[in-house]
Amino acid sequence: MTASQAELLAEVLAEIGARAAAEADRGRVADYIPELAAIDPSQFGLSVVLADGSQHSVGDAEVPFSIQSVSKVFALAIALGRLGDRLWSRVGREPSGLAFNSILQLEHEQGIPRNPFINAGAIVVTDAALAGHAPREYLGELLRFIRAAASDDDIHINDAVARSETETGHRNFALAHYMRSHGNLENAPELTLGAYFHQCAVEMTCTQLARAGRFLMGAPGMPRMVAPGRVRRINALMLTCGHYDGSGDFAYRVGLPGKSGVGGGILVIAPGRASIAVWSPGLNAQGNSKLGTEAVETLARRMGWSVFG
Amino acid sequence: MTASQAELLAEVLAEIGARAAAEADRGRVADYIPELAAIDPSQFGLSVVLADGSQHSVGDAEVPFSIQSVSKVFALAIALGRLGDRLWSRVGREPSGLAFNSILQLEHEQGIPRNPFINAGAIVVTDAALAGHAPREYLGELLRFIRAAASDDDIHINDAVARSETETGHRNFALAHYMRSHGNLENAPELTLGAYFHQCAVEMTCTQLARAGRFLMGAPGMPRMVAPGRVRRINALMLTCGHYDGSGDFAYRVGLPGKSGVGGGILVIAPGRASIAVWSPGLNAQGNSKLGTEAVETLARRMGWSVFG
Amino acid sequence: MTASQAELLAEVLAEIGARAAAEADRGRVADYIPELAAIDPSQFGLSVVLADGSQHSVGDAEVPFSIQSVSKVFALAIALGRLGDRLWSRVGREPSGLAFNSILQLEHEQGIPRNPFINAGAIVVTDAALAGHAPREYLGELLRFIRAAASDDDIHINDAVARSETETGHRNFALAHYMRSHGNLENAPELTLGAYFHQCAVEMTCTQLARAGRFLMGAPGMPRMVAPGRVRRINALMLTCGHYDGSGDFAYRVGLPGKSGVGGGILVIAPGRASIAVWSPGLNAQGNSKLGTEAVETLARRMGWSVFG
């Protein structure tokens, strides 16, 4: 990164931070998980790791938040490591065209979820990643993976959030039982969902999450957790499927692979250039962080980071 | 392009050409349009224009074919030029999750097609591009646009193919009438579809199509038909929606924006690096050229052109 | 009919007429066909023909109205007469669970409409009834059938209404083209729909319609237009499918086979006992005459005419 680019980044981050602080319409905090509904919506943080390893942050970048569906990226990396391409017999690679928790598509396609980033698909991925181990062992591996990726051992699961999801997660139980009825769940729904709810309850700060995303940058000197070909493919899936039924819009506006979570966090990758984590609890109509989406749109445009030229 | 890259490209093209010639399973030629059903399935052509302006081809790259849905890219560029972002009130930007000619989604979403690259969306785009002009005038503008993009005046519409579609295009008539019943078609279905069928019947060779795609490369010295921001967005739409319900798979395997047509052609863009046209009439299960998809997968992997790093 | 039953019927009709006149909430007149939108919503008529041949009426029973979808019953009788059970290879016999003009189901079931009383099914029935004849000949036969059934030659087609539907009937054109694309339409959509729109534009009074329904009563001395087994089956279809997605509710509340039209008319059969025609232009949420439905519910309950005991 040249000095002028560093200056530009500093300027853009300052601008983004100021605009986020001033924004009146901050979206709606998810209310279906009681523990998330209580989060203060005024918060906003963003952190960027560049290819030279430097990290640049703004706002509440050190406040831990529930990464929720962003965890699906790490789970996918683990499941692919364990099963390789056999995973794709159980889950597709196409955008869903439906809400994140839709069960309708499963009926059309005989219990095979369309991709690993909608809930049904992520449940199958977790089920596959369990691979005969107890949820506790899998969750241990997941934390080791994330901690190694982030080079930070202070990353944990919030048990209260996990429990909260277990109690209210009837839609996910419906998805799991439905797939089980089609033979596409190896473990008992309770067991797979136990692992899944805990996986979603991992807590990280923006600075931790941006570092954890380095393994997807495809840049020299970054942690290499999976093979380069797999990095490209995970990025491709994030771009086409990472924002539920707002994936096309995110690609159109931001032009970068990303994965959002209902906790308001988004992990965004600028291949070869940057790993970006943004967080703001209020969501837009598609269930993605409103201010977070706007921030990375500005960042990508100003820095010229779109993969589309 | 360095000498070693030029050598690599020559080697890769030779390899692709040889493999295509030898391939036994060539997919199925589309049979619903009589004029297309008669095409010899043994043909294969590929042409690449690089950022330095040089062009490299292999196989039947000088044989004209019906570009069919690839024309949707040019129509979109024209409609965006005419209407700007107002176009997005009539058509969405999300992958469809359904077959290219599905009418089901229109019922769910009140006559608003999900994106400009499925048939319903492209019909709306053409309807919008007409903007009060006669089909003849619009088709003249379309040809002028394509010829200027390709720097080649010898590009024409095959009237026999257009007529053939008019006679058998009941599914497209159903889509058009359906959208008209929802107030999302300004012109009579016959009129818009007349323009649409002729637009699909444009004939080009691989070398012409690769040159016509240069305006989407975002590289200096290339024809500039639309603004850079719009180029990025058209590329984003091609990546998320360019291959119907095989878009996710194409992104996963190839990692580049592309738009396929039922005639067996695909236009693929490697932003900043190359414009690629490939053609082979046999289609895979998703309705995209089987050998064409395989060829660009190899090309992108060997040249390191994926946008995902 | 005993003297006391005659008295009861007179009393019930008077009560129904009085209540209809006083009713404030009369539903909404259909507005998608301009000619229908202009009808005075304050009108209400009802006429009953009993098994002894006597006819009893109340309200505007001599005002002609557009029978619209009630015509589907007569068209079905003609098509079954022509094709017999072969008709059922082109249209099903199951309730649709969807709106009267849904196209969604056609996609699920490959162009085969679920029953002859939704629009798609009725279009197929008319297409089959044409059987190689010109629309004019078919419409002549339809009028002869209805006139013979009603013993009344003064029944006609309102050309202005037919033309009005032709001009605005984009949804029906969509259905017809869609079925044609699946090979389930023998004639050009324009031709079949020309016949269909004219068929819907037959005008009758309540007294005429009640008499025209006598052939479905299955009572001695009534006009015998079709075989007894077929009468029972047409009645069964009217009960399960005669009110679009309100068929279950009509069966629950009224307990009699009936077929409604968007013009506000309903033909209801009490097998062995009565043929009933009711008309009031305002529709309920399911698109069936609001006051008409309420009137036959009262009539059936008070007279003990439910087929369910």
Add this chain to the structure above:
Amino acid sequence: MTASQAELLAEVLAEIGARAAAEADRGRVADYIPELAAIDPSQFGLSVVLADGSQHSVGDAEVPFSIQSVSKVFALAIALGRLGDRLWSRVGREPSGLAFNSILQLEHEQGIPRNPFINAGAIVVTDAALAGHAPREYLGELLRFIRAAASDDDIHINDAVARSETETGHRNFALAHYMRSHGNLENAPELTLGAYFHQCAVEMTCTQLARAGRFLMGAPGMPRMVAPGRVRRINALMLTCGHYDGSGDFAYRVGLPGKSGVGGGILVIAPGRASIAVWSPGLNAQGNSKLGTEAVETLARRMGWSVFG
């Protein structure tokens, strides 16, 4: 019943019994519940109770079988007795147009099942019938209701079958959790389904079931378990919704209200005339007893019992 009718019935029953014994194509025994899959498919029984109280049987009419979904009729009667019309805020009254265990419709209609006779609707009915009581109490009431209706105390629940369903009933768990996520289940899914699976596991013989159906005949001298108006309405629901997506066909062919179960039993009511129970384990494509359907079609036609004249 006149002597000649009695003779005719005897003749028809003998004929039905003989034909059933000789039939080669007996349909397919349901295999998704292990306990049912083991049933001998060669069995066939039929029993008729007439308005004069006489009972006439043929074949294996004394062999107990699992009534499965036929139990939904008794559960509905109990739930209506407890809640009255308030029940209809939680479940609709329209045919479903989909398979018996479809979850798709629930997504379209926000967790409100279309009718009480598809699985989702029956689960809601059981949930409502529980009304704060323990499953054991509800099941006690259900058995008391059925025993009183049948005038026979020797009717029991097969615990092995109930357990078998509990273990394999993932689709039903999916439905229950889905409705719970929409707030349309008052009890924990495990609790409601515990009651539901046991309810389905009631075992009866044809002679017992025919007697248990007498309360729906609407004839003098029969057990009066619910009010006459409610009898008519339950019959209406059986006619429009009693055979899943084969309801229209059953109404067309048989012309009588009926409710089938996956165990191969069907309860059929000829209002004012007869209560009929038929059983044969092999199912047709719609999941209804193949020989059972054919038998009641013959019976209704020969006896002139269709409600449609």
